[in-house]
Amino acid sequence: MKILAILFILSILYTLGSAVYYMVKDDRKSTRMVKALTVRATLSLILFIIMMAWVYIEYIHGT
Incomplete structure (x- = not known):
């Protein structure tokens, strides 16, 4: 997943x-x-959505 980011x-x-x-x-x-x-702008928005999904499923931990 880090490679994707x-x-x-x-x-x-x-x-x-x-x-x-x-x-x-x-x-x-x-x-x-x-x-x-x-x-x-589209790529930035998609990356933001992916990062929020990773936080939601607790793949990465938010503060």
């Missing part, structure tokens, strides 16, 4: 980096930056 974090960082790249290099009419940020 690490993969999500790496994917989030990759999409953030690609969004920055598209912001700098693309013309203003391109929507690739918006799509990359949408994917990043």
Whole structure:
């Protein structure tokens, strides 16, 4: 399960980096930056839901 969380974090960082790249290099009419940020937000939300589920089933312990 820790590997899953690490993969999500790496994917989030990759999409953030690609969004920055598209912001700098693309013309203003391109929507690739918006799509990359949408994917990043979706991955972050899914990771948050997974972490809350792990706390709920007591796989990890919250304080």
